[in-house]
Amino acid sequence: MTFGIYYSDYLQLDKILNAQELESEKNGNVAHDEMLFIVTHQAYELWFKQVLYELAAVINVFKDPVIEDKKMGQVIHHLSRIKSIQRVLIQQIDIIETMTPLDFMEFRDLLVPASGFQSVQFKQIEIQLGIKREHRINADKEFFHSRLSASDYQALEELEGQKSLLELTDSWLGRMPFLKFNEFRFWEAYDQAVNKMLDSDSEIIRGNPTLSEREKEFQLNGLEMSRAQFESLLDREKFEELRKAGEFRLSHEGFLAALFINLYRDEPMLYTPFRYLTLLLDIDEMFTNWRQRHAMMVQRMLGAKIGTGGSSGHNYLNATTRQNRAFLDLFKLSTFLIPREDRPVLPDELRRGLGFFFHGENH
């Protein structure tokens, strides 16, 4: 036990609460809303620090080639916390939107060319999640060179060379041991199940007296497109081609393992991996939502003007909502799910392996 700790010393409030200097004040004419502008961005940066802290803990676990089961509980915990923080990041946009465009004009020009674009911590979050230079929109690719200080640039360059959570997750998925269990070859069984399902759907369409020929053709076409999608999923070479074209980022093994986990998530041993994948997807969705809100806020604030950093503002931000996404593959899994009842039945021995060993009477 330590004695004598004082609240404001512990939190270093002398730093935190004395870090707001208004450019408009230096310029001789305080713009009331500049304080809000500074404080809001500082609150963002504080939370970004916390997100990076949780992310580092997760990456640390996944760097290990063998992940202890008990660590997965902690991973879930870290990611859930990130999600909680993201809710606040989004909510904070409501605060910044209490600033009107006219109020923003009173100090906006004084900040040129500083820009949220230069938030190193936010770039670090993106890179560590899995958004690396090659995935970025063009405006973003260039930023490394022209807009950052040398040391900030260097910090990001180093991160680019390290494995992202996406890559580490891919490796972990690729190591899943379940899918070739003794004689059972899961994906062959899956292929059969898919074809059986599609054949049955096709038959139903053909035999439906309420459909016009044109409608039938339309629906049968849809089925064939579906069949083609499944084929490129289950054929490694076709998948690799699509991957090279940027359609997927996970490896073939990784993507299939993620699909398996989603299909059989009720098995006790797969439940935590399922939760893990769902949280990655949630985090991607929430950052996208935050980007969308941010883009809208900029449209509201600037109309067709350009942003403080000279970027085209609203359009730039809108483009990032579509492209700067780390876990888009996980959204694509849904394309390849089949209904529960059509799934291949797992061999008993495998199913027992996915359960708990210690069966007390109440489990």
Added chain:
Amino acid sequence: MTFGIYYSDYLQLDKILNAQELESEKNGNVAHDEMLFIVTHQAYELWFKQVLYELAAVINVFKDPVIEDKKMGQVIHHLSRIKSIQRVLIQQIDIIETMTPLDFMEFRDLLVPASGFQSVQFKQIEIQLGIKREHRINADKEFFHSRLSASDYQALEELEGQKSLLELTDSWLGRMPFLKFNEFRFWEAYDQAVNKMLDSDSEIIRGNPTLSEREKEFQLNGLEMSRAQFESLLDREKFEELRKAGEFRLSHEGFLAALFINLYRDEPMLYTPFRYLTLLLDIDEMFTNWRQRHAMMVQRMLGAKIGTGGSSGHNYLNATTRQNRAFLDLFKLSTFLIPREDRPVLPDELRRGLGFFFHGENH
């Protein structure tokens, strides 16, 4: 006073709580999550009804060629309530997202071809706000013909012929009496102020020793683009051309009046109109945000599959986030604001006219 009203009778809970019939149950195999699907959509429709109710009250006020001042307070009240409801509409997406894609598959096919696309109330909200057929994305334009029942189609067609809130607001703005006050011609003064501001900016750029020639050219270019934007704002003919091209929906008078209100919102008489315009903008933003969340939820649920109504799901919804917007003009006002200190000074007589008559000692 009436006696004997009973809670569940008053709320007609016999109807509300007996309106959930699961298709999956009829089909012999209850899909647990279908209940959630139904209840969530019903909650949406209840709130849509309330939004329409508030919207009708607002439109009713604006139909009147002379709006009593005291009615504007009620209008603000109705619109603030809509905004409150929108927060819940957005929050409800978190609930529907507790349904996993695998769970959705258990009953999705049973609902074909029903689709949220067929929510007549939502279309009514859109039309009444100001999104009419000509503004819609193509997929939406067609829906009137092929996907709605005759009576639903008819209901929407009738609304198309009535004045939307956008149109009524435009007329109201166009009637603003302030802008040609005796000898004072506001927009001439504004034009001069804009040019003075741009000239000064230009001089600063030219004289800045830290800028390279290339950078100077780039920034001066930006200024000239700005000047061109202002010119097409203040020149009625140029504005009308842009309007025909779909760049603006408000009339020239309406747009200018809205700009004036935003510039001089601190004058007591303009404060409520400013609040009114800001609420329209908020409502547009929140519906856009809701559409974005909705689009993302569909991506998550279906991946690259097509939606229950046969629409292309995620892509369709994404397109509506960009185009189906009623008050985009109000976002564009920011392009034409100038800093407070550069604004033309209003003649004293006009300023007094924008204040209150009854000056007690504490005002």
Added chain:
Amino acid sequence: MTFGIYYSDYLQLDKILNAQELESEKNGNVAHDEMLFIVTHQAYELWFKQVLYELAAVINVFKDPVIEDKKMGQVIHHLSRIKSIQRVLIQQIDIIETMTPLDFMEFRDLLVPASGFQSVQFKQIEIQLGIKREHRINADKEFFHSRLSASDYQALEELEGQKSLLELTDSWLGRMPFLKFNEFRFWEAYDQAVNKMLDSDSEIIRGNPTLSEREKEFQLNGLEMSRAQFESLLDREKFEELRKAGEFRLSHEGFLAALFINLYRDEPMLYTPFRYLTLLLDIDEMFTNWRQRHAMMVQRMLGAKIGTGGSSGHNYLNATTRQNRAFLDLFKLSTFLIPREDRPVLPDELRRGLGFFFHGENH
């Protein structure tokens, strides 16, 4: 596949959207805000129906004397959904608060004596969670007799006789097999750990030169109170006395098992039970938060007036925030936690038993 389902038929919108009859309209003078009042309450009842539906699924699992591991994933899912719904229930209060007291007065008297107090579904939720008659505040105990219709009263009476989720959870906890594992007697080890920790704290306090005698005495007193708390936890008879006094609702076995789960939650087999208990606690917290917001809203709306049902409004509701809680025991667990490093080390064999059987290379 079924064809021809229409959105508004599927959702029975003819019922949902025609279930709003304003008493003020019947009375000849439409009060605009009565629509909001009705719609909001109907939205609440829709969500209550969904909560009951999820709760029934959970209770159904827990009625089984042996719970399959894979069902626990589903239970987590149902409870998380309830939590999502609760967020909306709370958010909806912002909507109702857009009604001003003056607007409420325009129809309030017409509703006497109907009251939210008469929401049978809400009482059903409470009872099924574990708030039975003996736990309620007095005003609530009486309601069964005087304020409900005979059939509503009957429905609640039957539920009172059935096992609540609290009771079923208690039985499930009591069946936990881990705590007397071969020769290892966990609670004896825990008792020793607690005493060691308290002795060490006591020594630190006595030896601290910066503390005055008075301060030392104060802190040592605190330690002794702590020791007494732990003693009544570990001594079955003392615990039972406190339980009879209403301090606890869980049985001694149940409470201790819940504590064990919280202490060793990182063990894979305990992680899901830990999540389950945390969700029960979250749900209790969120209903309490909802009650608090509700009480505040009533204070705002009625001041010191009495509520529509003749209840004392704010005071009544405030009392329920303190007493009508199902899982207060789970909040009390924190009192009895000791730091991770002071916990008894579990025997290897037991720890292995709490892990997974199938150890592939990546786990």
Added chain:
Amino acid sequence: MTFGIYYSDYLQLDKILNAQELESEKNGNVAHDEMLFIVTHQAYELWFKQVLYELAAVINVFKDPVIEDKKMGQVIHHLSRIKSIQRVLIQQIDIIETMTPLDFMEFRDLLVPASGFQSVQFKQIEIQLGIKREHRINADKEFFHSRLSASDYQALEELEGQKSLLELTDSWLGRMPFLKFNEFRFWEAYDQAVNKMLDSDSEIIRGNPTLSEREKEFQLNGLEMSRAQFESLLDREKFEELRKAGEFRLSHEGFLAALFINLYRDEPMLYTPFRYLTLLLDIDEMFTNWRQRHAMMVQRMLGAKIGTGGSSGHNYLNATTRQNRAFLDLFKLSTFLIPREDRPVLPDELRRGLGFFFHGENH
């Protein structure tokens, strides 16, 4: 225009992001969650700074004995921003609740006796709103002496001597010029209206054949209590007695003016004052809601243990939710409202005075 501002310099991120030192790290054993604990509290303090900044701007306006109408718009703006910030303050509790009690135990003892109790900024907010020493719960009254550093104590003492927003608002309300307008004496007319309303209610009760004698007596009793409440409102001496007993904080003039504003808020000149009073009430409600969430979080984290500052935690915080409220008077206004149709009709001349002077054709 200034050139060369860099994002991280402008935001002083070297201070903000280097102000987190973990006591657990100094102690040799990093507790992962201590970072969250620090960052969350720092985010709170940043927002408290912003709240104080907005509050200072409001107080500055109200210190002026004559408030320009145009300043009221700005006041509304500042208060709305505070409300937006409060939403985030409440949302942040969800983040801190991702810390489990067991994780908190890993560093809690190291922080003794630091406590959120020592947040000087939060006390400043309370005092400036109007919660002064005499209104606080006992535990709070004492804190000034024993728990704060000399300089922090001094800062708060000085604030205690200054006029709070509650006091300034009371003076402003007391200066309202409307209520004795020529020969019209509003409160006499109000008194008559109240009595007429109560007499009519009484008659209806007596003549209602469906009521038992006992029920009639009960309801008539209620009416008489109501009549007594109105009497103590309209009689200055009775009001002052209640005020001395702590029932009201506003002066008699202030309270009556606030009631008048709520009754006739639709008059253009009263609409902004009505919005102002409603925002004060909202802010009070949201801080109370924050306190309630905080109290619950502490109960969850500590059970029956005492808080880091030695305070009794949950119980202390719960008491502050009831007593530390600045604008409780505004909640009590509802007690004294009468339905719109029963209100005294205002003399024409007065009503014109409450409208706008400049009546263009569209108003």
